[in-house]
């Protein structure tokens with residue numbers, strides 16, 4: 421009961437936010453590294469995807485942890501939003517230019533919501549394949565699902581490619597504040613290390629941004645294409 425009360429307090433919610441954020445950040449980083457195998461060719465990417473799909477003892481525990489982290493992150497974020505709203509009272513001083521809160525920190529709820537919409541679209545497109553059911557029929561010479569072809573065909577549409585670039589940009593903007601707050605939420609409040617934490621967050625978010633958007637941009641520029649494409 422005391423534990424439940426603790427996780428409803430601002431400190432408890434911030435700890436939940438930080439720990440679930442760490443899991444999500446770890447996933448995004450690992451996913452970026454996995455996706456970059458597209459530059460090694462179709463065998464590398466399709467073999468990697470096939471390994472994950474055919475190893476349910478790894479895939480399903482990982483999916484459950486990821487799902488729980490997303491739900492915890494959203495609920496704790498909503499809880500903090502309500503706490504802050506009550507604490508601020510009728511006049512919202514956070515909108516005052518004189519306050520120190522950055523634009524990223526004041527817009528976390530909005531950038532987070534757009535990222536959620538992007539993830540739902542992304543899952544419907546590449547995992548469930550409900551948006552383009554024809555992707556499910558793409559098979560390579562090894563009889564593996566041709567994820568390589570699916571990604572290149574999807575990003576051949578400028579709308580899809582730019583939607584990804586903008587959404588990943590927002591995700592990284594969201595993460596740049598999230599990673600910096602992570603340290604404060606877990607009690608690393610020494611002012612001397614604050615600039616270091618902010619730079620660490622910026623560098624990691626920039627690496628993830630570049631590592632993700634290079635794929636749609638490479639397809640749009642024609643440097644990443646299918647073997648049977650002119």
Ligand code: HEM
Nearest residue numbers: 448455469483539542546547567571584588632633635636
């Ligand atoms: C250019 C960027 C991206 C590319 C090319 C990409 C590609 C893919 C592909 C091909 C799959 C399906 C894998 C398979 O079925 O074998 C997938 C699944 C997924 N992606 Fe991405 N992705 C990108 C960005 C992101 C981002 C930014 C996020 C999250 C914020 C994300 C979250 C996910 C999730 C949660 C799954 C489902 C994993 C599972 O099957 O359990 N992706 N992605």
